[in-house]
Amino acid sequence: xxxxxxxxxxxxxxxxxxxxxxxxxxxxxxxxxxxxxxxxxxxxxxxxxxxxxxxxxxxxxxxxxxxxxxxxxxxxxxxxxxxxxxxxxxxxxxxxxxxxxxxxxxxxxxxxxxxxxxxxxxxxxxxxx
Amino acid sequence: xxxxxxxxxxxxxxxxxxxxxxxxxxxxxxxxxxxxxxxxxxxxxxxxxxxxxxxxxxxxxxxxxxxxxxxxxxxxxxxxxxxxxxxxxxxxxxxxxxxxxxxxxxxxxxxxxxxxxxxxxxxxxxxxxxxxxxxxxxxxxxxxxxxxxxxxxxxxxxxxxxxxxxxxxxxxxxxxxxxxxxxxxxxxxxxxxxxxxxxxxxxxxxxxxxxxxxxxxxxxxxxxxxxxxxxxxxxxxxxxxxxxxxxxxxxxxxxxxxxxxxxxxxxxxxxxxxxxxxxxxxxxxxxxxxxxxxxxxxxxxxxxxxxxxxxxxxxxxxxxxxxxxxxxxxxxxxxxxxxxxxxxxxxxxxxxxxxxxxx
Numbered sequence: 001x002x003x004x005x006x007x008x009x010x011x012x013x014x015x016x017x018x019x020x021x022x023x024x025x026x027x028x029x030x031x032x033x034x035x036x037x038x039x040x041x042x043x044x045x046x047x048x049x050x051x052x053x054x055x056x057x058x059x060x061x062x063x064x065x066x067x068x069x070x071x072x073x074x075x076x077x078x079x080x081x082x083x084x085x086x087x088x089x090x091x092x093x094x095x096x097x098x099x100x101x102x103x104x105x106x107x108x109x110x111x112x113x114x115x116x117x118x119x120x121x122x123x124x125x126x127x128x129x
Numbered sequence: 130x131x132x133x134x135x136x137x138x139x140x141x142x143x144x145x146x147x148x149x150x151x152x153x154x155x156x157x158x159x160x161x162x163x164x165x166x167x168x169x170x171x172x173x174x175x176x177x178x179x180x181x182x183x184x185x186x187x188x189x190x191x192x193x194x195x196x197x198x199x200x201x202x203x204x205x206x207x208x209x210x211x212x213x214x215x216x217x218x219x220x221x222x223x224x225x226x227x228x229x230x231x232x233x234x235x236x237x238x239x240x241x242x243x244x245x246x247x248x249x250x251x252x253x254x255x256x257x258x259x260x261x262x263x264x265x266x267x268x269x270x271x272x273x274x275x276x277x278x279x280x281x282x283x284x285x286x287x288x289x290x291x292x293x294x295x296x297x298x299x300x301x302x303x304x305x306x307x308x309x310x311x312x313x314x315x316x317x318x319x320x321x322x323x324x325x326x327x328x329x330x331x332x333x334x335x336x337x338x339x340x341x342x343x344x345x346x347x348x349x350x351x352x353x354x355x356x357x358x359x360x361x362x363x364x365x366x367x368x369x370x371x372x373x374x375x376x377x378x379x380x381x382x383x384x385x386x387x388x389x390x391x392x393x394x395x396x397x398x399x400x401x402x403x404x405x406x407x408x409x410x411x412x413x414x415x416x417x418x419x420x421x422x423x424x425x426x427x428x429x430x431x432x433x434x435x436x437x438x439x440x441x442x443x444x445x446x447x448x449x450x451x452x453x454x455x456x457x458x459x460x461x462x463x464x465x466x467x468x469x470x471x472x473x474x475x476x477x478x479x480x481x482x483x484x485x486x487x488x
Contacts, residue, residue, distance in 0.1 A: 038163040040439040061418045063439050
């Protein structure tokens with residue numbers, strides 16, 4: 001599956017969509033779900049929680065393993081996707097529409113520090129070798 | 130360099146996701162682990178278990194050797210083809226490995242040992258063979274491949290894939306095996322379903338595998354093998370027991386024969402030991418997934434999960450855990466998962482057998 005060009009990425013395999021109002025929508029990448037396999041449990045951060053950049057804030061568990069999800073930038077959680085918690089397999093079906101939570105970044109400029117699609121593609125390829 | 134089974138190229142052609150499994154390049158899944166799990170409960174699944182080692186022991190004293198070597202009693206094996214599950218213990222009563230022993234005739238027993246312990250096992254057995262002056266010949270059978278055919282439709286698939294085998298499958302009871310030419314057909318498995326483990330010459334394995342697929346068998350990876358065996362309440366060596374644990378604290382007392390006077394390696398240590406723990410089943414009542422090494426809090430002290438997973442059949446998380454004695458099925462315990470204490474119920478396992486939930 002191709003890596004969507006309109007999203008930003010982290011080295012820990014989260015995707016980030018910068019919305020028109022400056023808020024961020026976050027999920028895990030197709031590559032991440034492919035590594036983990038069938039998803040069976042997702043726990044999102046509660047709305048209102050303040051996160052530091054790189055803070056462990058959510059958990060995704062497949063049959064095989066548990067994996068932490070990290071805050072891509074510092075900010076406040078403004079929404080969590082209950083539907084994806086109820087149906088974790090949605091992440092396997094389409095990782096880029098199965099968002100997990102939304103954040104308001106503490107500093108809107110921080111998103112510039114995230115990877116673009118080309119850089120993330122390179123990272124995925126380098127991990128495959 | 131990873132070791133390859135005779136079916137390695139077959140797995141790659143099928144698009145399997147391959148992983149390093151204790152030094153072996155093995156399929157973890159061919160797509161969805163959960164779908165593969167259901168396939169075995171509802172139809173027929175095929176597993177490449179050629180990483181496990183068949184080992185032939187031949188000579189005049191085989192039975193006498195095995196009487197001393199393993200904790201279960203090979204004198205239970207009197208009919209050719211009959212199989213016995215046993216632990217092989219060290220002098221401290223710890224488990225060197227768990228294995229299956231097939232009685233062929235008084236000069237020939239066949240053992241199947243775990244992949245990760247094969248070399249250690251062989252060295253141990255050769256040492257005992259020499260120390261006890263048994264004069265036996267131990268032959269590792271790496272020239273054989275082993276395919277497990279498991280599920281309610283396993284008999285049908287095997288009969289269709291292998292003309293003439295229906296004469297054997299019609300009469301073969303669980304935990305028995307029969308030879309058919311160069312092939313060895315055992316009604317055994319690691320899934321809690323009916324099925325077979327068939328040993329074939331390595332060079333014949335890819336062709337046989339394809340014939341089984343044409344007969345309706347679907348390839349199943351090691352991922353689903355683990356969830357199936359855990360639902361079936363079967364121990365996994367290295368996780369649920371190892372050289373530091375007693376079989377009596379690993380849910381394996383039923384495999385240790387202390388009724389007869391027979392002396393076997395580890396017996397003295399077991400009889401001196403005080404059993405303070407038990408292996409129990411857990412079902413998670415809160416949301417989450419139980420995993421090995423999570424701490425279990427009980428009213429009698431702490432224990433630990435030895436194997437945990439999400440059960441695709443039960444749609445909730447289950448585990449085996451080693452906890453203090455005196456906690457009975459039906460009681461609640463708490464499991465530490467990350468920063469939380471989640472509620473779990475102690476249950477009697479197996480969790481699932483022959484497609485049915487027993488909890």
